[in-house]
Amino acid sequence: MSFSDGLHHGAGMRLAPRPMAFLHYGLTAGVTARQPRDRLSGLSQGGTPDDLACLRALGRGETSLWHEGVSARLDATRPDALAQLLQGVAPPLLRGAGPQGRGFGPAA
Amino acid sequence: MLCDDRTFYPGSASGILMAHLDGTGQMAAIHAARDTRKLLPPRLWPMTERVLLVAKSNMLEMLNPAGARAKLETAEVICVGAFRNRRALVPHYLAHYRDLGVDLFLVADNLSDDGTREYLLDQPDVLVFSCSSDDPMPRGQTMWKRALLDHFCPGRRVVLADAEEFLLTPRQGAGALRAACRELDAAGQDAALVHRVDMYPLGPLAEADFDLVPPQVAAPAHDRVPLRPWPLTAGPFGQVADHVRALPHRLLPLAAPQRFLSQKIAWSGSTR
Structure with a gap:
């Protein structure tokens, strides 16, 4: 089993046909507060570079990300919560990439 | 010397x-x-790196007392992550994954100075590994997780989740991850893709204070279409259907269209 591009891709593995989801809580008041301090200290920030790029785009923490018509509310305790999030998401493997195919096939 | x-x-x-x-x-x-x-x-290095006793070598040092590694022998499901300064999230994270059925956590701590490290060391089911030097880039954090995977987790059921990532399994409830692991093992699958969905509060971002409110309550909103297919790339192996995260691309419309990939291989089973 090997990985590439961080953990985004891999080879030598038998991939499950259905993906799962991470509820990602990277954009928080805490990250907003930490950002100037960590930048001054020269250390990396508490958030990932992606999170921090978003926060820089947002400016200060008063901004709301909720947009009517764009946003939705999730009840993570509902049995169909995963289906709600992954609606329309394609299976992980592209068409023609069978279990014996290159990439996600079994390790040699 | x-x-x-x-x-x-x-x-x-x-x-x-x-x-x-x-x-x-x-x-x-x-x-x-x-x-x-x-x-x-005790120190360890990623298997793909040279063994060097210098800064930026991606070396990890185990901080728990001798004997703590015995927990590895009995753990059925292990969670591996890399943290930096996530003190507010960590209690919720541990509670979430314990409820799903995780027995043991392996954490690479990226020199936290907000109490995260001390909190983790107080937990009976967490092994903490300190990085030798701060690394702001995701590559370092991936290398640390790879090192923990390669040294401690061959043939084990593992979830790769950082502090801000809360896994949503097909079924809900206590032990759901254990059940999902057994199902995937039974089907002969040894890995799963997990898509990252960005969650945010209903109101101003400053209201999402996880010191006061659990993240699931403080930030229950997401983009209605949180993931979008990106058909022009399929990874270096040409097999995976790439998807991107909608929220960062909404916030940064001039970013390269595939900059924020959503998927990662975040679960591996015991059959590998």
């Missing part, structure tokens, strides 16, 4: 004669181990 933060304690195995310690608490244990032919403290 003097021991510093990135070498080993004095002893016959290390050849180090003198060490500077910040306190006396470890003195007796270090003396007792001088002639055991063991290199202490």
Whole structure:
């Protein structure tokens, strides 16, 4: 089993046909507060570079990300919560990439 | 020769004669181990990196006391992550994954200074590994997780989740992850893709204070279409259907269209 591009891709593995989801809580008041301090200290920030790029785009923490018509509310305790999030998401493997195919096939 | 933060304690195995310690608490244990032919403290490196006792070598040092590794022998499901300064999230994270059925956490701590490290060390089911030097880039954090995977997790059921990532499994409830692992094992699958969905509060971002409110309550909103297919790339192996995260691309419309990939291989089973 090997990985590439961080953990985004891999080879030598038998991939499950259905993906799962991470509820990602990277954009928080805490990250907003930490950002100037960590930048001054020269250390990396508490958030990932992606999170921090978003926060820089947002400016200060008063901004709301909720947009009517764009946003939705999730009840993570509902049995169909995963289906709600992954609606329309394609299976992980592209068409023609069978279990014996290159990439996600079994390790040699 | 003097021991510093990135070498080993004095002893016959290390050849180090003198060490500077910040306190006396470890003195007796270090003396007792001088002639055991063991290199202490325990350190490990990613299998793909050179073994170097220098900064930026992606070396990890285990911080738990000797014997703590015995927990690895009995753990059925292990969670591996890399944290930096996530003190507010960590209690919720541990509670979430314990409820799903995780027995043991392996955490690479990226020099946290907000109490995250101390909190983790107080937990009975967490093994903490300190990085030798801060690394702001995701590559370092991936390397640390790979190192923990390669050294401790072959043939184990593992979830790769950082502190802000809360896994949503096909079924809900206590032990759901254990059940999902068994199902995937039974089907002969040894990995799963997990898509990252960005969650945010209903109101101003400043209201999402996880010190006061659990993240699932403080940030229950997401983009109605949180993931979008990106058909022009399929990874270096040409097999995976790439998807991107909608929220960062909404916030940064001029970013490269595939910059924020959503998927990662975040679960591996016991059959590999």
